[in-house]
Amino acid sequence: MDLQSGQNAPVGGGLVRLALTCDPPNQAASLDVSAFMLNAAGRVSGDGGFVFYGNPSDPAGAVRLDPVAATFQVDLARVPMGIERVVIALSIDPGVAGLRAFSQFRALRLSATSPNVDLQFPVVAAGMTESALIMGELYLRNGAWKLRALGQGFVGGLAPLARNYGVDVSEAAPAPAAAPAQRPPAPPTAPSRIDLKKREPISLEKPAKGFGQIEINLNWTRGQVKRGLFGGKSGGIDLDLGCMVEHADGDKDVIQALGERFGRLDAAPFAKLLGDDRTGESDSGETLLINGDRWAAFKRVLIYAFIYDGAPHWAAANAVVTVQAPGSPELVVALDEHSTGKGMCAIALLENDGGRIRVTKLVEYFAAHPQMDEAYRFGFQWQAGRK
Amino acid sequence: MPVNLTKGGNVSLTKEAPGISKIRFGLGWDARSTDGAAFDLDAVAVVVGANGKVLSQPYFVFFNNLATPDKSVVHQGDNRTGAGEGDDEVIEVDLPKLPAESAKVVFAATIYEADTRKQNFGQVANAYIRAVDEATGAEVMRFDLSEDFSTETSLVFGELYRREAEWKFKAVGAGYADGLAGLVRDYGV
Numbered sequence: 314m315d316l317q318s319g320q321n322a323p324v325g326g327g328l329v330r331l332a333l334t335c336d337p338p339n340q341a342a343s344l345d346v347s348a349f350m351l352n353a354a355g356r357v358s359g360d361g362g363f364v365f366y367g368n369p370s371d372p373a374g375a376v377r378l379d380p381v382a383a384t385f386q387v388d389l390a391r392v393p394m395g396i397e398r399v400v401i402a403l404s405i406d407p408g409v410a411g412l413r414a415f416s417q418f419r420a421l422r423l424s425a426t427s428p429n430v431d432l433q434f435p436v437v438a439a440g441m442t443e444s445a446l447i448m449g450e451l452y453l454r455n456g457a458w459k460l461r462a463l464g465q466g467f468v469g470g471l472a473p474l475a476r477n478y479g480v481d482v483s484e485a486a487p488a489p490a491a492a493p494a495q496r497p498p499a500p501p502t503a504p505s506r507i508d509l510k511k512r513e514p515i516s517l518e519k520p521a522k523g524f525g526q527i528e529i530n531l532n533w534t535r536g537q538v539k540r541g542l543f544g545g546k547s548g549g550i551d552l553d554l555g556c557m558v559e560h561a562d563g564d565k566d567v568i569q570a571l572g573e574r575f576g577r578l579d580a581a582p583f584a585k586l587l588g589d590d591r592t593g594e595s596d597s598g599e600t601l602l603i604n605g606d607r608w609a610a611f612k613r614v615l616i617y618a619f620i621y622d623g624a625p626h627w628a629a630a631n632a633v634v635t636v637q638a639p640g641s642p643e644l645v646v647a648l649d650e651h652s653t654g655k656g657m658c659a660i661a662l663l664e665n666d667g668g669r670i671r672v673t674k675l676v677e678y679f680a681a682h683p684q685m686d687e688a689y690r691f692g693f694q695w696q697a698g699r700k
Numbered sequence: 701m702p703v704n705l706t707k708g709g710n711v712s713l714t715k716e717a718p719g720i721s722k723i724r725f726g727l728g729w730d731a732r733s734t735d736g737a738a739f740d741l742d743a744v745a746v747v748v749g750a751n752g753k754v755l756s757q758p759y760f761v762f763f764n765n766l767a768t769p770d771k772s773v774v775h776q777g778d779n780r781t782g783a784g785e786g787d788d789e790v791i792e793v794d795l796p797k798l799p800a801e802s803a804k805v806v807f808a809a810t811i812y813e814a815d816t817r818k819q820n821f822g823q824v825a826n827a828y829i830r831a832v833d834e835a836t837g838a839e840v841m842r843f844d845l846s847e848d849f850s851t852e853t854s855l856v857f858g859e860l861y862r863r864e865a866e867w868k869f870k871a872v873g874a875g876y877a878d879g880l881a882g883l884v885r886d887y888g889v
Contacts, residue, residue, distance in 0.1 A: 318822070319819070319821070320820075321848060465823065
């Protein structure tokens, strides 16, 4: 049975499985799920009533979270007296670069299943400005548990949602169990941004939740853009971002706007170029996404930029590429060496280093694709094309 | 002490507040605590005759028609967000001014633009209606709608009705899934 927001239905007794899924499914790693066990006053009472990846079960074992599968097993018979509602929330991991609202998803879904119950609550995410949602709540009504579908939330994320139930998420991280004297020295705080230098590659370790969506962004100074009477433009620099992909199985692909080879995330080549910024109006430049959950399929990715038309004034462009994997520091590759007369720049190489992502700064200039290909030995066949 | 009604229950306002003539009916609900489109709930009062239908179109009182021609039923105006202390919307009834052929006054609320905002009473908490004797300021009756609402977009809270010389109030708490249209259909505007 499909529910709509506000609608409710009985869930029976015993064990109920609540699953949270999203479309596109490969974005699941960028989402956090949590549950709030509430008393009659609508507050989380006592410790452990806020169930999340840092506290995957309440003390009674009534609500148990599998954070990887984003599912809760709720044993209704074990829910302590005084708990009248269990709120199920979905929020965007604040560590995911560029992901600020659910509008970047097509759809979200809460499903509640038990031997005799199959409740589905699909939520269309288009246009949603929220980054944390109350997907639904189990609640006690005349002695029986029901599920109400909601899909309502907060633009500001999990913090305002949790405050709604009396939980301060900044304090909700699990407290260290050991006494201070027995604790190992705290590791140095990881920097949030690293400026890559040539010949000093950095390897990104795979986080427990996987790499998620890796975002590669190219931004530059566009120079003087004059708007004509009819909105045309003249001058300015147009850089195109692209990559050459080599998979572990030997398959190779080129992803770039030229030739409309935008790629895809949910299937090979597991890399996708977002819309080409030819207007010079976007502040965000050009962005390439790599499905980090399929990093095992990759051997290497060569990130490059080229100047499709106009003079190759690399120095004036002040181009910068950032590589952001969720939970890892942002890697910055500045195009701080320039070339005149060459329209192509190999910027960075991402290599699969035993599951890690090794990122090497290149910033080497070539006349065009074939010369760069030859230097990095991908072995494509090249022909001229137009956008 | 006001009488707390439960669904289906009734109370004689004339007995609880002898001599009562002007009554403020306050309707309330909890505004949403989440972000997103605000809930704009509108109170509605319909003066119906013995046949259960509205006396005439001007006796359907809502945000576009704030009073009956005889001022027997006067809507105090629209509260657009449900924010603020106390009742969200107030409708005043002047009993002696009600036309002789009026059998009851039905109190309801509808959610404005419920379809486009995808809102319903399943998302609204703690709805109530209460009656206050204007002369004394005393609350005579209160009905907390504790029903487990779902996709209803309009809701009949209760009805004020005549039983011989008495004015009584009945707690209803029943909804329609099609908003104002459901009310219009049933009360024949």
